[in-house]
Each structure stands twice: as structure tokens, then as C-alpha cells.
Amino acid sequence: MRILAERTRHVHGLAHSQLFETRPGVADNHGRIIAAGLEEVEIITAGKAFFAHGGREHVLGPGAICWHLAGERTVHRADPRDPYHCVVVGFRVSGPAPHRPPRLTLPADGADSRAFALQIFSAWCSGGGDRDLLAGHAYLGLLWRAVRAPAATAGAPPAELRRALDELDRRHAEPLQVVDVATAAGVSVAHLHLLMRRHLRSTPWQELAARRLAAARQLLATTDQPVAGIGAAVGWPDPVHFGRIFRQREGLSPGAWRRRHRLG
Known part of the structure; x- marks a missing residue:
């Protein structure tokens, strides 16, 4: 209870809540430095970002939580083929946490x-209710979700996983099968699934689809190619399947x- 009281006194209110998304083809949006008197939390809602912490660069997918104190830099590196979206929640605070x-x-x-981050953003945009109560709910809710999850730790991803991701990067537009990726990585299909669940909280199909969708978004945003042609170019030749x-x-x-x- 003492820690809860300290947290409650520390937070003076919500400074802002907004949606942010990187554009296709952008690898670095430069980020921002958090000003004095603020803490800011970024919750990834879609796409893929990269964040250096604990001596290594982490791949961030939907649900990842980044908590920044005054003087720290926000997430700024994106996968240009799979731009990330996030909810940003800023808190006015008194002194160090x-x-x-x-x-x-x-x-x-x-x-x-x-879902919790989007709920906070929706409540902020509605303009109704008690803003102080919303600030406390948002801060403690995000803190609970952050501390109950395993903190990101140091250590490079396994070489087998890096080989699998490299294979997906090179061949995502081809009629690729999971067994092809596993073979390139030098592991069984079952072990490939285990590696991706453990390190990326993803599956081979999700990683393949993310790359194809990122390539499709870039072509849609920057070319006049027909939609059906774009689907075929990224690995989905059936236009109905691509659209779905x-x-x-x-x-x-x-x-x-x-x-x-x-x-343009």
C-alpha cells in the first residue's frame, strides 16, 4: 500500500494521449526526448519497431510497452516494410519516479x-469523466501490465532465429513454406515455431504475412500498380485472398x- 500511495502522489494527471504511426519506407523517425515533469508510455499496437535496451536491440511487436522517464528518448527505429503504430500516453509527474x-x-x-491502451486513448478523446481518475487508472493499469510481464533482458537472439528471419526477408514474395524457412535456419519446423513464440511472440506464418503486408503497403502508397498486381508481387496471387x-x-x-x- 505504501508503494501504491507513492505512485498516486507521483502522478499529477494525463498530459496527452495520441495515436502515432510511422510511414511505409521510413526506418528512423528520430524520436523525441521526454521533457522534465513528464513520463511517457508507448504501447505498440501494430507493425514492428526496434528498441535498444539491456545491451541488445529488441524487436517490438503489438503489445510491447516502452516506459520513458524525463531525458530519455522514445522509440524511433521502425521496420520500413512493416511500420509500427502505437498509442502514446503522457503523464504529468512530480520529480523522479x-x-x-x-x-x-x-x-x-x-x-x-x-486493448487497454486503446481504451485509454478513447477515454481521453471523449473528453468526459474525471480526468484525474482516468490518469490514475491509466498509470496503474499500464504499470501493472508492465511489471507483471517479464522484463526484456540482454542477449542476442539465437543464430537459428536470425537465419530464419533473413530467409523470410529474402524470399517472402515467393510461394514459401514453413519447412523451407526451417531448413534454411537448420532446425525442425517444431523448433522454429518454438523459437518464434519464445523470442518474437509470433509464428512463421505471422512473420511471413507481416513482410508481405509491409511490402504491399509500400507499393500501395508509392506506386500506381493495380491492387491485384500488388497482391501477386508480394506473394498472394489470388486477389480475393489478398484482399481478405x-x-x-x-x-x-x-x-x-x-x-x-x-x-505524393
Whole structure:
């Protein structure tokens, strides 16, 4: 209870809550340095980001929580083929945090932290209710999700996993099978699934789909190629199948996404 009271006194309110997304083809958005009197939490909601912590660079997927104190730099490195989206929640605070929240955590249930962050953003945008109560709910809810998850630790990803990801990067537009990726990595299919669950909280199919979708978004945003041709170019020759997967992941049809995000 003493720690809870210290946390409650430390937070003076919500400074902001917003959605942020990187654009296709952008690898570094330079980030920001958190100003004095603020703490900021970024919760990845889609795509892929990279963040150096604990002596290594971590791959961040949906649900990852990054907690920044004053003077620290926000997430800034993106996968240009799979741009990340995040909810940003800023808190006004008094002085240093009484207990340092984990800088980076990778919750086992990424869907839960993602849904909670979107709930906070929606409540902030609605403008109703008690803002002080919302600030306390947001801070303690994010803190609970951060501390109950295993903190990101040092250590490079296994060489087998790096080989698998390299193979996906090189051949994602081909009619690739999971066994092909496992063979390139030098492991069994079952062990490949284990590696991806343990280190990426993902599956080979999800990693393949993420690369194809990222390539599709880039082509939609930067070219005049027909949608069906883009689907075929990234590895989904059936336009109906391509459209279904794209809508499931992006919430829009490829054509609607292009109209909203077209560059130039």
C-alpha cells in the first residue's frame, strides 16, 4: 500500500494521449526526448519497431510497452516494410519516479495491453469523466501490465532465429513454406515455431504475412500498380485472398488504404 500511495502522489494527471504511426519506407523517425515533469508510455499496437535496451536491440511487436522517464528518448527505429503504430500516453509527474517502471516489457498477452491502451486513448478523446481518475487508472493499469510481464533482458537472439528471419526477408514474395524457412535456419519446423513464440511472440506464418503486408503497403502508397498486381508481387496471387487478409490486418480494403495513405 505504501508503494501504491507513492505512485498516486507521483502522478499529477494525463498530459496527452495520441495515436502515432510511422510511414511505409521510413526506418528512423528520430524520436523525441521526454521533457522534465513528464513520463511517457508507448504501447505498440501494430507493425514492428526496434528498441535498444539491456545491451541488445529488441524487436517490438503489438503489445510491447516502452516506459520513458524525463531525458530519455522514445522509440524511433521502425521496420520500413512493416511500420509500427502505437498509442502514446503522457503523464504529468512530480520529480523522479519513486520506483523505476521497467523500461521495456514484452507482455505474454499483447492483445490485453494493446486493448487497454486503446481504451485509454478513447477515454481521453471523449473528453468526459474525471480526468484525474482516468490518469490514475491509466498509470496503474499500464504499470501493472508492465511489471507483471517479464522484463526484456540482454542477449542476442539465437543464430537459428536470425537465419530464419533473413530467409523470410529474402524470399517472402515467393510461394514459401514453413519447412523451407526451417531448413534454411537448420532446425525442425517444431523448433522454429518454438523459437518464434519464445523470442518474437509470433509464428512463421505471422512473420511471413507481416513482410508481405509491409511490402504491399509500400507499393500501395508509392506506386500506381493495380491492387491485384500488388497482391501477386508480394506473394498472394489470388486477389480475393489478398484482399481478405489485408482487410483483416489493416481494417481497410487495399484500395481504401491506398486512398488514405497515398504518398505524393
